Amino acid sequence: xxxxxxxxxxxxxxxxxxxxxxxxxxxxxxxxxxxxxxxxxxxxxxxxxxxxxxxxxxxxxxxxxxxxxxxxxxxxxxxxxxxxxxxxxxxxxxxxxxxxxxxxxxxxxxxxxxx
Numbered sequence: 001x002x003x004x005x006x007x008x009x010x011x012x013x014x015x016x017x018x019x020x021x022x023x024x025x026x027x028x029x030x031x032x033x034x035x036x037x038x039x040x041x042x043x044x045x046x047x048x049x050x051x052x053x054x055x056x057x058x059x060x061x062x063x064x065x066x067x068x069x070x071x072x073x074x075x076x077x078x079x080x081x082x083x084x085x086x087x088x089x090x091x092x093x094x095x096x097x098x099x100x101x102x103x104x105x106x107x108x109x110x111x112x113x114x115x
Contacts, residue, residue, distance in 0.1 A: 003062040004038040007050070010057040011036075025049040048077055 011021055022032035025046060034040035035050075042050060047060040060077055061070035 003041070003058055004036050006058040006062055007032075007036045007054075010054045013057075021053070024053040044073060044076055047073065048080070051077075 007021075010016070011018065016024075018032050018036070019029045022029045025032075025042075026049065027042075027046065031040070035042060041047075041063050044060070047063055050058050051060050060073045064070055064073070
């Protein structure tokens with residue numbers, strides 16, 4: 001589990017206090033301190049908030065060394081994101097061009113031809 005090291009490194013690099021970091025993810029300073037010390041780990045929702053607050057410096061997968069848990073956490077995050085920010089339906093294919101002769105814009109039409 002490398003998250004505690006990443007938390008501390010992020011705080012040091014950004015000059016963020018434990019209390020400010022804790023406030024950013026809606027927990028008490030004591031909770032943040034326990035995370036940094038490796039004595040506790042956040043729940044999934046808290047890990048998501050940490051990843052967002054640290055701009056990805058502490059990804060949710062960093063809270064576990066188990067690849068299955070890391071994959072499950074990433075999938076949960078992706079599922080949540082797709083529920084919150086659904087992709088717009090794909091646009092319909094372009095309509096077929098009208099039948100007849102196609103003339104590029106700005107091109108001259110032959111004389112005597114109706115458009």
